[in-house]
Amino acid sequence: MAAVVGVLALQGSYNEHMAALRRIGAKGVEVRKAEQLLGIDSLIIPGGESTTMAKLANFHNLFPALREFVGTGKPVWGTCAGLIFLANKAVGQKTGGQELVGGLDCTVHRNFFGSQLQSFETELSVPMLAEKEGGSHTCRGVFIRAPAILEVGQDVEVLADCPVPAGRPSITITSGEGLEDQVYSKDRVIVAVRQGNILATAFHPELTSDSRCIASSWTWTKNLKQRPWLRYRYLHPQTMQMLGRRIRLLIYPFSSRARKPEI
Numbered sequence: 001m002a003a004v005v006g007v008l009a010l011q012g013s014y015n016e017h018m019a020a021l022r023r024i025g026a027k028g029v030e031v032r033k034a035e036q037l038l039g040i041d042s043l044i045i046p047g048g049e050s051t052t053m054a055k056l057a058n059f060h061n062l063f064p065a066l067r068e069f070v071g072t073g074k075p076v077w078g079t080c081a082g083l084i085f086l087a088n089k090a091v092g093q094k095t096g097g098q099e100l101v102g103g104l105d106c107t108v109h110r111n112f113f114g115s116q117l118q119s120f121e122t123e124l125s126v127p128m129l130a131e132k133e134g135g136s137h138t139c140r141g142v143f144i145r146a147p148a149i150l151e152v153g154q155d156v157e158v159l160a161d162c163p164v165p166a167g168r169p170s171i172t173i174t175s176g177e178g179l180e181d182q183v184y185s186k187d188r189v190i191v192a193v194r195q196g197n198i199l200a201t202a203f204h205p206e207l208t209s210d211s212r213c214i215a216s217s218w219t220w221t222k223n224l225k226q227r228p229w230l231r232y233r234y235l236h237p238q239t240m241q242m243l244g245r246r247i248r249l250l251i252y253p254f255s256s257r258a259r260k261p262e263i
């Protein structure tokens, strides 16, 4: 059976992701219900407006299922609002905050580059893209009221960063309790990362004609599908425990402990 890429279709640029998947001949399905996550091999969480998307995801009780999906180890790619969804911590949120799926060990700022009017396009250097898919080491980055990644944990691989545009409003990072808030003062900021099964970009590759990012996530999905044993590493811990118990029960009569004569 062909590998299937799910695209979370609550709000935002899911149509554009579906079109991009069609362009490279991949099978995409729109996902709106928790049970649909069971039938897909990888997931794209598109850009849009993360607060609205979170409200819709809450309304449809999708958060637990999305977290479980990320935990299975199947490939997940978040673009823009999708990156915010996947981050463990988001700053610059609307009053009251918003629920996150989490899994990606980083802190994002929701509107790092400013308002809709400060949206921009730039040429980004992404060496990993050229390594995996060939072609130029740069790709076009479309940033629409885009977030950026302020800090990453040690397991997170940085795939691309970009210069912080002059005139961007100053950004304060709210630290944990008892720690001083600090103003973001670096001259570059992270815009693409990977951690295990999670890929996240602050920009929108699906809006460009460069399909390498989409193709790369598709290859990833297919490889996982073709090597089904890889999935066992990604089973939910409870399932692993249950399987482990069954396997132990099955092999116990043949194990050396069972064969040892009783004294």
Ligand SMILES: NC(=O)CC[C@H](N)C(=O)O
Pocket: 046, 047, 048, 049, 050, 051, 079, 080, 081, 082, 084, 110, 111, 144, 145, 146, 147
């Ligand atoms: N293009 C986008 O997905 C923008 C995301 C937006 N900054 C948010 O808060 O959700």
